[in-house]
Amino acid sequence: xxxxxxxxxxxxxxxxxxxxxxxxxxxxxxxxxxxxxxxxxxxxxxxxxxxxxxxxxxxxxxxxxxxxxxxxxxxxxxxxxxxxxxxxxxxxxxxxxxxxxxxxxxxxxxxxxxxxxxxxxxxxxxxxxxxxxxxxxxxxxxxxxxxxxxxxxxxxxxxxxxxxxxxxxxxxxxxxxxxxxxxxxxxxxxxxxxxxxxxxxxxxxxxxxxxxxxxxxxxxxxxxxxxxxxxxxxxxxxxxxxxxxxxxxxxxxxxxxxxxxxxxxxxxxxxxxxxxxxxxxxxxxxxxxxxxxxxxxxxxxx
Amino acid sequence: xxxxxxxxxxxxxxxxxxxxxxxxxxxxxxxxxxxxxxxxxxxxxxxxxxxxxxxxxxxxxxxxxxxxxxxxxxxxxxxxxxxxxxxxxxxxxxxxxxxxxxxxxxxxxxxxxxxxxxxxxxxxxxxxxxxxxxxxxxxxxxxxxxxxxxxxxxxxxxxxxxxxxxxxxxxxxxxxxxxxxxxxxxxxxxxxxxxxxxxxxxxxxxxxxxxxxxxxxxxxxxxxxxxxxxxxxxxxxxxxxxxxxxxxxxxxxxxxxxxxxxxxxxxxxxxxxxxxxxxxxxxxxxxxxxxxxxxxx
Numbered sequence: 001x002x003x004x005x006x007x008x009x010x011x012x013x014x015x016x017x018x019x020x021x022x023x024x025x026x027x028x029x030x031x032x033x034x035x036x037x038x039x040x041x042x043x044x045x046x047x048x049x050x051x052x053x054x055x056x057x058x059x060x061x062x063x064x065x066x067x068x069x070x071x072x073x074x075x076x077x078x079x080x081x082x083x084x085x086x087x088x089x090x091x092x093x094x095x096x097x098x099x100x101x102x103x104x105x106x107x108x109x110x111x112x113x114x115x116x117x118x119x120x121x122x123x124x125x126x127x128x129x130x131x132x133x134x135x136x137x138x139x140x141x142x143x144x145x146x147x148x149x150x151x152x153x154x155x156x157x158x159x160x161x162x163x164x165x166x167x168x169x170x171x172x173x174x175x176x177x178x179x180x181x182x183x184x185x186x187x188x189x190x191x192x193x194x195x196x197x198x199x200x201x202x203x204x205x206x207x208x209x210x211x212x213x214x215x216x217x218x219x220x221x222x223x224x225x226x227x228x229x230x231x232x233x234x235x236x237x238x239x240x241x242x243x244x245x246x247x248x249x250x251x252x253x254x255x256x257x258x259x260x261x262x263x264x265x266x267x268x269x270x271x272x273x274x275x276x277x278x279x280x281x282x283x284x285x286x287x288x289x290x291x292x293x294x295x296x297x298x299x300x301x302x
Numbered sequence: 303x304x305x306x307x308x309x310x311x312x313x314x315x316x317x318x319x320x321x322x323x324x325x326x327x328x329x330x331x332x333x334x335x336x337x338x339x340x341x342x343x344x345x346x347x348x349x350x351x352x353x354x355x356x357x358x359x360x361x362x363x364x365x366x367x368x369x370x371x372x373x374x375x376x377x378x379x380x381x382x383x384x385x386x387x388x389x390x391x392x393x394x395x396x397x398x399x400x401x402x403x404x405x406x407x408x409x410x411x412x413x414x415x416x417x418x419x420x421x422x423x424x425x426x427x428x429x430x431x432x433x434x435x436x437x438x439x440x441x442x443x444x445x446x447x448x449x450x451x452x453x454x455x456x457x458x459x460x461x462x463x464x465x466x467x468x469x470x471x472x473x474x475x476x477x478x479x480x481x482x483x484x485x486x487x488x489x490x491x492x493x494x495x496x497x498x499x500x501x502x503x504x505x506x507x508x509x510x511x512x513x514x515x516x517x518x519x520x521x522x523x524x525x526x527x528x529x530x531x532x533x534x535x536x537x538x539x540x541x542x543x544x545x546x547x548x549x550x551x552x553x554x555x556x557x558x559x560x561x562x563x564x565x566x567x568x569x570x571x572x573x574x575x576x577x578x579x580x581x582x583x584x585x586x587x588x589x590x591x592x593x594x595x596x597x598x599x
Contacts, residue, residue, distance in 0.1 A: 238397035239436045267395025268436075291436065293429050294393050 029138045030071035031101045035079060037066040043083040047090060051078045053184050074103045074139035074182025103140035103182035106191035115195050121171060121202035126280065128199030132176055133164040137188055140180035144187070147176045147197075171201045171279075204228065204283035207275045211288050218290060220271055221257035229276045234260050237268040244270065252276075266294040340377035348381040349373040352388075359398055369402065376410045383416035384409035390420045394427065394436070411447070414454040418447035421458055425465050432465060432478050442486075452493040460492045461485050463500040476520070487528045494534040494574075503527055506538045515549055515559050526567075533573040541570035 037046065048068050050059040053076040061070065062084070078096035085091075119128035132145065145165060147156035150173045158165070163178075174197040180188040207230065212219045222230060233250040237243060247264075253273070260271040270289040276282050349370035353361050361369070373380045388405035392398065408416045420443075425431045427439035434442070450457055468474040468481040476484070492498055510516050510523045518526065530537045548555050548562030557565070 238400075239391075239395050239440075240400045241397040265395065266393060292395070293427065293433075294395075296424070296428055296430060299390055299393050299424060299428075 031074055031104070031139055032069070032071055033077075033099065033101060035068040035070075035099070037068065037081060039066050040083055042085055044086040045084040046081050047084055048079065048081045049093070051096070052076070053078075072101055074101045074141075074188075075184040075186055077101055100186055101139075101182070102186050103180045103188040104138040105189045106135050106137045106178060106180060108135075108191070108194065117195055117197045119169075119197070119199045121199055123203055123205045125168070126202035127168040127170055128202075130167050130169055130174075130197055130199065131164065132167060132193075132197075134178050134191060134193060136163050137180035137191075139182045140188060141183060142181055144179040144181060145176060146179070147174050149174055169197065169199045171199050173198050201279070201281045203281040204275050204277055206283045206286065207273075209273055209286050209288075213290070216261075217259065218261045218271070218288070219257040219259055220273060220288060222273075224256060225275075227277055230256070230258075230273065231276050231282075232258050232260070232271065232273045235270050235272055237270075239268060260288075261290060261292065264292045266292050266298070337378070340374075342374045342377070345376070345378065345381045346370045346374040349384060352381070352385060358392070359402070369406070372406055373409050379413050380409040383411070383413060386420045387416060390423060394423075396436075408448070412454075414458070415447050415450070418450065418454045418458045419443050422446050422461055425462055426482075431469060432482050434478075434482065446489070456495070456498040457489055457492050460489050460498045460500050463498075464488055464503065467500075467504065474520070476524075480521070480524070484524055484528070488531060491532045491534075494532075496535075499531050499535075502535060502538055503531060506530060506541075509538075509542060513545075516545075516563065529567070530570045533570055537570040537573035540573050541566045544569040 035048075043066070046063045046066060046068065048059075048061055048063055048070070049057070050070065050072060051057050052073075055078075058072060058077065059070055063069075063081075068079075068081070077099050079099050080094045080096045082093045083091040117130060117132075119130050121128040132147075134143075137143075141161070143160045143163060145156070145158050145160055145167075146154055147167055147169070149155050155169065155174065156167050158167075175193065176195070176197065177190050177192040179190045182188065207222050207228075210221045212221075220232075224230075230253045231250050232253045234247040235244040236247050237245065247269070250272075258271070258273065261269065268289065268291055270287045272285050272287055274283050274285040347370075350366050353359060353366040353369055354363070373384050376383075384405045387408040388401055391401040391404060396404075408419055423439055423443040426434045426442055427436065432439075446457060446461065447454065464485040465481060468476050468484055469478070474481075488499060488503060495502060506527050507523060510518065510526060511520070516523075530541050545562055545566035547553050548557055548565050549559060555562075
């Protein structure tokens with residue numbers, strides 16, 4: 001039987017780097033398939049028939065040689081052929097040969113090679129919103145996106161229709177790769193992006209501190225929140241100097257309010273206060289500046 | 303004799319440095335009263351001791367000697383000026399190096415100018431007086447002391463007197479901001495008054511406040527005082543006489559109280575003689591011109 005003697009060789013030559021995003025596939029975007037049949041003596045031509053996985057006829061053509069060249073969409077196709085002799089008499093069809101046509105490769109554009117994505121996280125969610133994009137693979141009907149952390153552990157895996165998406169990542173360093181897939185879920189070559197993704201530690205939102213200065217007594221109060229520590233430090237600066245010196249070590253303020261100005265020598269002071277939470281960047285520091293003045297007696301005492 | 307005194311002083315200085323006990327050196331360091339000459343040794347000794355005893359300065363002996371010499375260069379009274387300014391600023395929380403350099407600068411001015419600085423600074427900075435921020439207090443004190451061209455004593459007495467008067471609960475008891483504005487504006491005219499303007503201010507204010515025909519509020523009266531007193535010691539008298547004349551029913555002027563007030567104000571504005579030249583200054587210029595003629599006949 002012809003089919004038994006059939007040897008075939010599939011060669012795929014894909015499209016040039018094509019960025020066309022039209023819904024209809026251009027002829028030039030189709031995958032080029034070359035199929036080599038064993039030469040059969042007495043064969044003048046070959047009739048070739050191609051159907052898709054749903055048995056829909058895709059193409060039927062006459063090839064003058066045993067190397068069948070045609071263009072087709074990605075996916076699983078079935079190819080059969082028969083001999084046509086010099087008198088035009090056709091032989092029996094061979095059985096269908098299953099051929100897998102993957103989508104094209106994703107080409108790495110030069111400009112993305114060395115780039116790095118640095119993202120600040122959202123202080124409310126502590127996750128960084130990362131927009132990822134990669135070049136289109138022709139004949140791909142979708143993409144499988146894989147995001148890995150520094151330890152190569154997969155942190156996000158998703159199937160997408162488009163060549164861009166947004167992922168939300170915790171603080172850390174990441175890389176990503178994309179596998180295009182065509183019809184019948186036939187996967188193409190994995191594209192590993194050289195772009196590094198860095199999501200910074202998320203910063204705590206600034207607390208609201210209420211300051212009251214009544215009768216020279218300063219009180220700074222706040223609303224306590226679970227898991228959030230309030231840290232305070234009193235700082236001193238001489239008049240005519242811009243250098244702030246710590247009066248004491250920064251310490252957790254267990255109770256609200258804080259009364260920073262007790263028994264202080266004259267000079268400039270500022271109460272520095274901020275919030276802290278494990279695995280979070282400290283909130284911005286809130287400063288309240290005040291001056292302690294000497295009394296007339298202070299100035300005239302020895 | 304003077305050489306002998308200096309030798310003895312030096313010996314004593316060295317003995318005290320080498321731990322032979324503090325000698326009673328009051329007789330050795332007698333103050334030189336003649337302003338033509340300086341008690342430089344006394345100034346040096348007091349300054350050096352002060353700098354060494356003030357541990358917060360963390361000053362080395364060579365540094366103390368260098369600074370004490372600089373103070374001594376400023377002649378008799380320099381240490382006292384240095385000390386007063388230093389202590390006021392240090393106790394107010396000023397950076398120590400800056401305190402030393404400012405005190406050193408003030409040690410080079412005369413006593414009254416230095417006194418203006420540390421007295422007025424207190425009035426401006428302390429909470430029970432004007433309670434201004436440090437920078438404003440410091441700048442104003444400098445302007446009213448080292449930068450002041452007139453008589454510092456008159457200025458100080460006026461400024462302090464006005465601040466005390468306007469902050470005193472039994473007197474004006476006006477707010478600090480208004481008090482500062484009043485004092486700053488009034489002292490601009492201090493130089494026109496041979497004995498300062500404090501008493502004239504009080505008398506004028508008493509007059510306008512108590513006059514039944516002048517119905518202004520306190521703030522308006524204070525502004526009026528600033529304007530009238532800025533025209534010199536005769537302005538109050540002119541204002542008063544003009545107003546009394548204008549409202550007197552026997553006078554032939556038939557004007558309203560407001561017009562009488564405006565007339566009084568106009569006449570008080572004319573209290574300074576525009577064509578007046580100071581005879582002392584004139585004599586001085588004549589002398590100078592004579593000297594110049596002698597040099598260049």
